[in-house]
Amino acid sequence: MKLSTRTVFPFLLAALCLVGLPDSGRAQDTEPPPAQLPPEGRVQITVEDNQRAKMRLAYPAPRRPVSASPQLASAADELDATLRNDLRLTGVFSLQGPRELAGLRLSGDRANDFEQYRSLGNEMVLLVETKVDGARLVLEGSLYDLGSREAILRKRYVAGTELARQMAHTLSDEIVLYMTGVRGIARTSLAFTSDRDGDGIKELYLMDYDGYGQRKMSGHRSLSFSPAWAANGEGLAYVSYYSGEGASLYWVDRETGRKSPILEETAQALSPTTSPDGRRIAFARSLRGNLEIFTIDRDGAGLKRLTRSGGIDTNPAWSPRGNQLAFTSSRNGSPQIYVMDLEGKNIRRISFQSKYNDGAAWDPDARYLIYASRTRDGRRFDIVKVDVETGEQATLTAAPGSHEAPTFSPDGRFIAYESDRSGRKQIYIMTADGEPVAQLTNGSSNFGPSWSGYFDE
C-alpha cells in the first residue's frame, strides 16, 4: 500500500506522457471515427447483447527494439502480456493474438497487412511498439479500423520499467474508454481479507484488478477484515480486533498508508461502508448484543443512530448517490435486504426470494443491488441481482460452490465475489450478467472483496 500509493500513482501521473504520435504524412486522429462506429465513437455495450457486440481485434506481437537490456526486454514482455490480458478481460473484444495470426503473409506493407488481418474476420488491429528511451520504456499503441484503414486511437507512454504493467493498464483503459464511452477499470484495485499469514491471523490485502501485485495493508497480526473503499479512492474503512477491545473501526489512507481509529470502544463495531465522498462511515454497532446501523464521521465525531428494531440490523452499503443505505435486517424473522434513507426513514424491503439474504452492494448507477442469497436447499449461496425499482431479479451464479460478498467494479460492468467452488474461499470476477471472467486469488483462503473506485479523479 505504502509503496503503491506514495510512489506509483503520483509518479504515474508525472511519468506517463499522453502524447500523440507524430505519424509521417498523416494528421492527428482528430477526424471523425470510422463508418462502422456509431457517432461519438461509442459502441453501446449492453448487458443483453454483449456477446454479439464484441469487436474482433487483431493484436499481433509488438515490435521490439533489437538491442535492449535484459531488464527492458523483460519489461516489454510483461507489458505485452499485461495488455493482452487486459484486453481479454474487458469483454469488449474478441482477440486474435500472434498464434491465430501466424498463418498470415505479412509483408510490412500496411495495405496488404491490413487486408490480411481482415481476412480472418478482424474489424480492428492494435499495433504496439515498445522502444527504449535511456533506461525507460516507451510504449506506442495505435488502434486501426481495418475497414477504413484509419487510425482510431494513438497513444504514447514513457515510464520506468517497474511501471510496465501500469503502462499497459493505461493504454487498455484508453481503448475501452474510446470503444464504450466508459473508463476502463485496469487501474482500479480490490481490497480483501486473507488468512495467508497463518496462526489464525487475518489481514487486509490489496491487489490490482487482475490479481497481480497482492500486498498487505493492515499488518496488525490480529483479525482484520471487512474492507470498505470510499468510491473516491481516498482510502478505506475496516474492522480490526487488534486493540484487544474486540471489533473496532479503522481508516487507512491510500496516499500515506496511515491508519487511524474511527471508533474504538467495548461495543462491537462491524461491517463498515464508506460514503461516496469518503467522509462518513455507516456500520453496525452492538447495543447489548443487538446490532443497529449507525453513521459516524471518519474521525469518530457525529455518531448517529439510524435503526431501532428488535432484530439484527447490519452490513450496510452506501448507495453511490450518497442518499441511501442498503442493509441486512432480521426484523421480520430472517435476514433480508432493505433500503432506507440517511435518517433511517423510508425503509423498504428489497429481497423476498430466500430466507437468508445478506451482503448487499450497489451498482454505480444505483439501479441494481446484488447480494448473496441462500439457495432453497440451504446448502450454498448464489449471487442475485435485483432491479431496485422494478424488483426484477436474476441469479448470476450457480453450483458448484457457495458464492457471497459481491462488489461492483466502478464501471458497473463487472462483479467481484468470493466463492469456495475450488475448495477454499477465493476471489473471482464475472460480468455484471454472470459470465465468468477470472479467478484472482489462489492458495490460502481469500475473501470479502471491496472494489475500489477510480483513483485519479
Added chain:
Amino acid sequence: MSVRRLPFAVLAALLVFSFACNKPVPPEPPVPAPEPVVTPEPPKPVEVTRPEPTPEKDPVIDPLDDDLLIAQQYAEENGLLGTVYFEFDRSELSPAARERLAKNAAFLKENDKFVVTIEGHCDERGTSEYNLALGERRSNAALDYVTELGVPSSRIRTISYGEERGACAESSESCWGKNRRAYFRLTGRN
C-alpha cells in the same frame, strides 16, 4: 541379551578353569577394585538434590490462582466452566445451554476474582458478515443469562468472532455443531 551374557559366561568358565589350574595365585583384586570407585560417586549428588524441591510448592498452589490458561484448563476439566452450543441460525438458549450456563454462573460467583470474555462463534454456513452479527447475539444471550443468575456484568465482556475462529474445520454436521457456540474465556482477574 544372550550375546551380552555370553562373554560373562566365558569369563566365568575361564576363572573356574584358572582356579582349578593355579591354586597358589590367590588375589586378583585389581579387577573389582575400580567398580566401587565408580559407583559411590553418582548416588551422592542424587541424594543431595532429591530432598530440596519435593516438599515445598506443588500441592499448595490452587490451579485457579495460577496462570489464567492453567485456571481455564482446570475449570474446564472439572466441569466448572463449559461451552454453550446453539441451533443452526439461532441464538436462543436451549435447556441444555441454560443448565451449562447455571454451572458457569455458579463458578463465576464463587470465584469472583475472574474477569471473563464470552466469545460468540458460528459455523461456516452463513455469510461472513451476518455470522458476526449472529455471534454477537449468541455471546450476549449467554451474558444475559449469567447476569440474571447474579454474575455482575462488570466482570463480563462479549466478543463475536463470527465464523472466523472455528473450533473444528471440517464441513460436517458434527463439526458445525461444535462451532455454533459461546465460549467462556478467563481473560483477567480483579
